[in-house]
Amino acid sequence: MPVALVGLPGSGKTAVGRRLAQRLQWDFVDTDQLIEERIGCTIREFFEREGEGRFRDIEAQVIGEQGRTANTVLSTGGGAVLREENRRQLRQSFHVVYLRSSPEDLYRRLRHDVKRPLLQVADPLGRLRELFSARDPLYREVAHESVETGRPSIQALVVEILDRLQAAGVAVMPPSPH
């Protein structure tokens, strides 16, 4: 069964997901990257030109496709859980790991980042707090595992998630090369 990472923008889905896939020798797929390849422009440009609804349609299609893969770590976009259809798909077809972060930790990481369209507002910390209140219940609803990302390094998070995946029988660690 593929593994999906969910969480707010900046929670580490891409950074953690890539390393997790390396350790498992699985494929790594990032829905945001896949979508940018398909639409031929950045998500930010697409949001401005076509609107969030069109972006969410493509996102739902990509999650549906990836649910049929094996040996894949899927890093989802921060808003993937907003659609009921996606929550059902995630819960059914993936082992879902929620990277749970406080709005304050996220703000520290993302304040200089201009790539995340939802944070291009006058009060990004306020926006993150709103996003957390609105989405934390949805991430919890879909998650089979939840890990707090406040203090641990990316490496430590990967080790913790690997332990959980092995305990759940979802993944077997490949033998180490030496």
Ligand SMILES: Nc1ncnc2c1ncn2[C@@H]1O[C@H](COP(=O)(O)OP(=O)(O)OP(=O)(O)O)[C@@H](O)[C@H]1O
């Ligand atoms: N546990 C962590 N400790 C320190 N830095 C981290 C941690 N997790 C992520 N980061 C850093 O925070 C930034 C955002 O991480 P990343 O891009 O992986 O988030 P994301 O969840 O994929 O965000 P988005 O939903 O917007 O795609 C990156 O620079 C990443 O290296």
Ligand SMILES: O=C(O)C1=C[C@@H](O)[C@@H](O)[C@H](O)C1
């Ligand atoms: O939190 C969100 O709604 C989003 C997060 C990003 O990963 C992208 O998927 C997009 O910018 C929307």
Ligand SMILES: [Mg+2]
């Ligand atoms: Mg990402």
